[in-house]
Amino acid sequence: MAHSGINVLFSGSNFDRLLVGLWTSIWIAALSIIIGLLIGTIFGVLRTMPNKIIRCILRVYMEIFRILPSVVLLYLVYYILPRSLHINWPGTWMAVLAFSLWVAAEFSDIVRGALQSVPLAQKESGLALGLSKMQLFLYVLLPQAFKLELPATINLATRVIKTTSILMLISVMDVINVGQQIIEANNQKFPTGVFWVYGLIFFFYFILDYPLSVWAKSLMAKQK
Amino acid sequence: MTEEILKVEHLNKFYGDWQALHDISFNLKKGEVLAILGPSGSGKSTLLRTLNGLENYKNGEIVFHGKKVQPSPKEWQAIRQKIGMVFQSYDLFxxxxxxxxxxxxxxxxxxxxxxxxxxxxxxxxxxxxxxxxxxxxxxxxxxxxxxxxxxxxxxxxxPEVILLDEITASLDPEMVRGIEDIVKKLSENDHMTMILVTHQMNFAKRVADQVLFLEKGRIIEKTPCEQFFTEPQSERAQQFLTDMDF
Incomplete structure (x- = not known):
């Protein structure tokens, strides 16, 4: 029994190390989502403005970051920034930067779509009360858009959390990377350890993403 | 003589090549209630919406309290605090x-x-x-x-002026009276200056002092309310009232 694979999780500090790795994945995802949502909101608002040049630039930005596979984006940030711009950040920061840019791109389109589906009458009714453009967005349009965009935003968040699993490619000690190390170190002692380690990682991701996914679904059902 | 609060002079508005408002001129005194009447598509709502800058206009002048309005977003934003508007579909947030x-x-x-x-x-x-x-x-x-x-x-x-854009048009008939009463009281008790656009002749007759009759974006006549409904000056207004069963 001592050599049953499940014990790999509890030998030494393995379980704690996995939790620390999970925490790294979580904070990178959370921080990227927060920064991405803030920038994405601004970009989304700008994309509803009449200025064609700004709209065009942001559209191109959005398309590029949406089309690029996350891995490519991650490598680009990780290798180009230090070499070309001499920015030497830790891998975790690079990850936050890459993911934030990606979330901002995706979210800008969600915000634009939601803002455009707020009825024009709401805008006019706000203007007729003397609200400035800024106040109109802040108190009237964005809160209404927020409700419309919530399901899509939650789905985006679940995708970001899942995509943190590629962080090991730029040597971030995320939960996958830690798991991989544990598997390799314990290969002799626990030959079936790989099953248990990845089983636990599966369980972690499931616990993080499933409630979000259920939440998004119930919101969408309500909106119908 | 009561103070003149709003004056419109030779206002022209276009949608592309199509002229929606032709040479509109009228004025509004403090405490006056003006009803803008006319068939559908005559430009009533368009005219009302130009008065608080929700629609732009090509040329002509809007004068508020003796000062010409510079049609910039900033100036309109300031003026909208004094010229309020109520819409057909309420549009609460x-x-x-x-x-x-x-x-x-x-x-x-x-x-x-x-x-x-x-x-x-x-x-x-x-x-x-x-x-x-x-x-x-x-x-x-x-x-x-x-x-x-x-x-x-x-x-x-x-506000010093309130624009009422078909405010009873979306309401159930039994609700209309209550809203009309509110407007009537605003005029009688508060001497509120108002411009209303409506298809309900009873409403206009109850509350308005003056009627501005519009057709195809042109002012056909401006007549004191009572006179408009008993002996309108223009044949076109007579016809309109007959069509409205009034």
Whole structure:
């Protein structure tokens, strides 16, 4: 029994190390989502403005970051920034930067779509009360858009959390990377350890993403 | 002589090549209620919406309190605090409660003291029998109730002129009377200056002092209200009243 694979999780500090790795994945995802949502909101608002040049630039930005596979984006940030711009950040920061840019791109389109589906009458009714453009967005349009965009935003968040699993490619000690190390170190002692380690990682991701996914679904059902 | 509050001179408006308003000129005295009447598509609502800058115009002048309005977004934003508007579809903000809807512009735009505006809002809501709904969201209210709130929301800005754009057109018939009563009282008790666009001749006849009759974007006649409904000057207005079964 001592050599049953499940014990790999509890030998030494393995379980704690996995939790620390999970925490790294979580904070990178959370921080990227927060920064991405803030920038994405601004970009989304700008994309509803009449200025064609700004709209065009942001559209191109959005398309590029949406089309690029996350891995490519991650490598680009990780290798180009230090070499070309001499920015030497830790891998975790690079990850936050890459993911934030990606979330901002995706979210800008969600915000634009939601803002455009707020009825024009709401805008006019706000203007007729003397609200400035800024106040109109802040108190009237964005809160209404927020409700419309919530399901899509939650789905985006679940995708970001899942995509943190590629962080090991730029040597971030995320939960996958830690798991991989544990598997390799314990290969002799626990030959079936790989099953248990990845089983636990599966369980972690499931616990993080499933409630979000259920939440998004119930919101969408309500909106119908 | 009562003070002239709003004057429109030789206003022309185009949608592309199509001219929506032709050489519109009229004036409005303090405390006066002007009804803009005319068949569908005559430009009534368009004219009303140019008066608070929701529509732009090609040339002509709008003069407010003797000062020509420079048609810039900033100037319109300032003037809209004095020229309020109530819409056909009420257009309350669904993300805010009744009270928040009313407080938004006075506190954020006019930067007035919140407690003071709130007290005033309760007073205004009481006047239209809506005070018990202060913390309700608009979706829980009937159309007539929402329109009452929309009127209060505009009044809370302390406007000098109120534009009423078909405010009874979306309401159930039994709600119409209540809204008309509110407008009537605003005119009689508060001497509020108002311009209303409506298809309901009874409403215009009850509350208006003057009638501006529009057709195809042109003013056909401007006549004191009573006279308009008994002996309109133009044949076209006569025909219109007959068509409206009036």
């Amino acid at each position: 669904p993300n805010l409660t009744v009270m928040q809807n009313i407080l938004l512009a006075p506190t954020k735009v006019q930067k007035r003291d919140r407690a003071e505006v709130e007290q005033e809002a309760h007073h205004l809501l009481k006047r239209v029998n809506m005070d018990q709904y202060a913390d309700t969201y608009p979706r829980e209210l009937s159309g007539g109730q929402q329109q009452r709130v929309a009127i209060v929301r505009t009044l809370a800005m302390k």
